[in-house]
Amino acid sequence: MANRFCVSLTHAKDNNDKATVAFVVANAAVGSSKETLVFLSVEGVRLAQKGYADDIREEGFAPLRELMENFAKAGGTIYVCSPCFKKRKLDENNLVAGASIVGGAKLVEFLADGSPCVSY
Amino acid sequence: MSARLEADAEWDAGDLGCGELVLELRSRLAALPPGGALRLIALDAGAPADIPAWCRMTGHTLVSQQHPVYLIRRKET
Numbered sequence: 001m002a003n004r005f006c007v008s009l010t011h012a013k014d015n016n017d018k019a020t021v022a023f024v025v026a027n028a029a030v031g032s033s034k035e036t037l038v039f040l041s042v043e044g045v046r047l048a049q050k051g052y053a054d055d056i057r058e059e060g061f062a063p064l065r066e067l068m069e070n071f072a073k074a075g076g077t078i079y080v081c082s083p084c085f086k087k088r089k090l091d092e093n094n095l096v097a098g099a100s101i102v103g104g105a106k107l108v109e110f111l112a113d114g115s116p117c118v119s120y
Numbered sequence: 121m122s123a124r125l126e127a128d129a130e131w132d133a134g135d136l137g138c139g140e141l142v143l144e145l146r147s148r149l150a151a152l153p154p155g156g157a158l159r160l161i162a163l164d165a166g167a168p169a170d171i172p173a174w175c176r177m178t179g180h181t182l183v184s185q186q187h188p189v190y191l192i193r194r195k196e197t
Contacts, residue, residue: 024138028138028142028170031142032142032146032174032177033146061140067139070140
């Protein structure tokens, strides 16, 4: 059984439902003692900005900010697609806990040993 | 002996499910000494499938399962 788990998320406020469920599943993985990565790309990179997710709350789920904070506190890692972030002219000095801006090689390295990945 | 009598701690998770349930469950188990037992009440419809799977992955022992009541013993190491 792989000890790593990746969740790929390409949405932010363009699909609050997907953004929320992605972090719920990521928390299931990190809570199951998996080394867990959330890869934010395309619109998803906006979630890496502190404060952005504060008003996202899907019915039936905890607020997204809380889900993200719990993920980071549990040791989860967030990779933020560098060109996607740059394209949107976001602030690299205002990242949420657990997030770092990376290029594709870091994602490939994480996945290369056979890590499963679920995409939202 | 009932599950209640064997438990060192109890957590009523209410209707928490999926990642929110197991992430908090992880913390609750970690707070117990090795070999300690937690009596969990989890109302979520996914819990009967998720809790055994979670125990298999993490190495904790599912002592008993009578939805919505679960008795989980923390692994020794």
